[in-house]
Amino acid sequence: MREDENESITGFFQKLIPLASSLLLLFISYLPFNLPLLNNIRPAVGMVCVYFWMLHRPDIFNLFSVYFLGMVDDIISNVPFGSNIFTLLVLYLLLSNLLRFISGKPFIVTWYGFILLSLAAFFCKWFVLSVYYSQFLPFSTVCFSYLVTIAFYPLLSLILAYIQNSFMADEE
Amino acid sequence: MKRRKSLFIHLSQIRLLAKKFAIVLLFLSAFVLMLINKTDTVIIDKTSSVATDIVSPIMDVLVIPAKTLANVYDYFKELQKIRDDNRSLREENRQLLQLRDRARALDIENRLLAGLLNYTPPPESTFVTARVIAEEGDAFSHSLIAYTGNFPVKKGQVAVSDKGVVGRVDKVGNMYSKILLVTDINSKIPVMVERTRVRGILSGDNSPLPRMVFIPLSAELTVGDRVVTSGVAGVFPPGLPVGKISSIEKNSVKIKPFTNLERLEYIKIIDYNLDGILIDEEENE
Numbered sequence: 001m002r003e004d005e006n007e008s009i010t011g012f013f014q015k016l017i018p019l020a021s022s023l024l025l026l027f028i029s030y031l032p033f034n035l036p037l038l039n040n041i042r043p044a045v046g047m048v049c050v051y052f053w054m055l056h057r058p059d060i061f062n063l064f065s066v067y068f069l070g071m072v073d074d075i076i077s078n079v080p081f082g083s084n085i086f087t088l089l090v091l092y093l094l095l096s097n098l099l100r101f102i103s104g105k106p107f108i109v110t111w112y113g114f115i116l117l118s119l120a121a122f123f124c125k126w127f128v129l130s131v132y133y134s135q136f137l138p139f140s141t142v143c144f145s146y147l148v149t150i151a152f153y154p155l156l157s158l159i160l161a162y163i164q165n166s167f168m169a170d171e172e
Numbered sequence: 173m174k175r176r177k178s179l180f181i182h183l184s185q186i187r188l189l190a191k192k193f194a195i196v197l198l199f200l201s202a203f204v205l206m207l208i209n210k211t212d213t214v215i216i217d218k219t220s221s222v223a224t225d226i227v228s229p230i231m232d233v234l235v236i237p238a239k240t241l242a243n244v245y246d247y248f249k250e251l252q253k254i255r256d257d258n259r260s261l262r263e264e265n266r267q268l269l270q271l272r273d274r275a276r277a278l279d280i281e282n283r284l285l286a287g288l289l290n291y292t293p294p295p296e297s298t299f300v301t302a303r304v305i306a307e308e309g310d311a312f313s314h315s316l317i318a319y320t321g322n323f324p325v326k327k328g329q330v331a332v333s334d335k336g337v338v339g340r341v342d343k344v345g346n347m348y349s350k351i352l353l354v355t356d357i358n359s360k361i362p363v364m365v366e367r368t369r370v371r372g373i374l375s376g377d378n379s380p381l382p383r384m385v386f387i388p389l390s391a392e393l394t395v396g397d398r399v400v401t402s403g404v405a406g407v408f409p410p411g412l413p414v415g416k417i418s419s420i421e422k423n424s425v426k427i428k429p430f431t432n433l434e435r436l437e438y439i440k441i442i443d444y445n446l447d448g449i450l451i452d453e454e455e456n457e
Contacts, residue, residue: 063198076308077312078308081220082204137312138311138379140379
């Protein structure tokens with residue numbers, strides 16, 4: 001009986017790991033490291049986390065996790081409230097429709113998928129915010145942010161994969 | 173058996189519909205939030221401030237190892253520079269001592285002349301030094317969160333570093349405040365060129381170099397000219413250093429801020445007791 005209880009508690013916490021790890025990485029991405037270049041290079045961690053967990057654990061990283069992650073991102077950042085939620089929802093929507101083409105494929109294919117889908121998400125964010133501010137945001141900086149994000153994808157997905165293998169191995 | 177199958181199909185269809193409905197609903201809520209934000213109501217400001225106060229302590233804890241990492245890097249980097257710096261600092265110190273004597277003499281002279289002219293000095297200022305715990309500088313927003321403690325920070329107050337203006341207070345929480353940097357697209361600061369007194373507005377565009385706009389056509393500007401706050405509108409006092417002109421093109425004058433906005437550890441939030449300070453809508457009512 002006690003073993004069952006323990007298992008259910010462990011199972012409950014394991015279900016929280018994708019969201020908790022995403023939030024932790026999100027917080028870390030906003031820390032002032034004061035290292036050269038690093039402050040200019042801030043990948044869109046929220047996008048990477050949504051993509052990774054949707055790809056590997058779509059059963060526990062659901063729509064509401066995406067919404068919550070976007071909301072926390074909106075709270076920390078100073079973009080208009082709702083814009084990060086919107087961006088992550090766009091990524092969620094695209095990925096949930098294309099999941100069968102990307103899921104279970106070699107890493108290079110998933111990375112390629114991220115390159116394409118995050119491009120669409122970045123473009124949507126750029127477009128929505130340009131409409132919001134009634135002026136086009138500088139395209140070069142958006143491109144730079146996008147490139148940084150896709151360049152950071154392997155490293156971040158490695159961290160997330162480590163978390164998944166270490167703490168969620170039983171769930172596989 | 174058949175009935176159970178049809179019931180199962182029914183349930184899965186309902187679930188699919190509910191999921192689609194939830195997506196639409198959440199998309200709508202994101203748009204509604206943006207719309208509310210656009211109308212600049214107090215609700216978003218208040219909610220955001222409260223939410224920042226909830227989230228910031230987590231970042232405050234996480235910032236400790238990040239800072240240690242940065243300090244270790246700085247330590248090794250500075251070891252190389254230390255000898256050169258020492259030499260140049262000795263020379264600078266010698267010059268500064270001369271300047272101090274000159275400044276003392278000028279100060280006395282200034283006070284005497286001010287007395288003769290019945291000059292009213294600007295109001296006294298108070299300030300708080302705030303630790304930066306989070307920063308954001310990407311294509312979409314340039315801001316930072318600073319720990320201000322119990323100091324009565326107000327929206328619109330000036331945030332400066334040791335080198336010049338950094339930005340202004342945008343959202344105020346109980347212990348933490350969000351600072352809008354001069355490079356953010358929402359930042360508009362009245363400035364002037366120190367040498368020629370040409371006025372304009374420093375307008376951020378989310379790039380590292382904000383633009384100076386609304387400059388008279390006949391204005392004389394050269395690359396390297398210092399840009400300071402003009403004091404127009406009474407939100408910022410005049411004369412605070414902002415940056416220098418880095419490039420002049422046909423339709424754009426770019427300003428390079430004196431402060432390296434990507435390497436801020438501490439900032440000073442100053443209350444100049446100015447009348448033009450941005451007042452919260454709630455206070456307006």
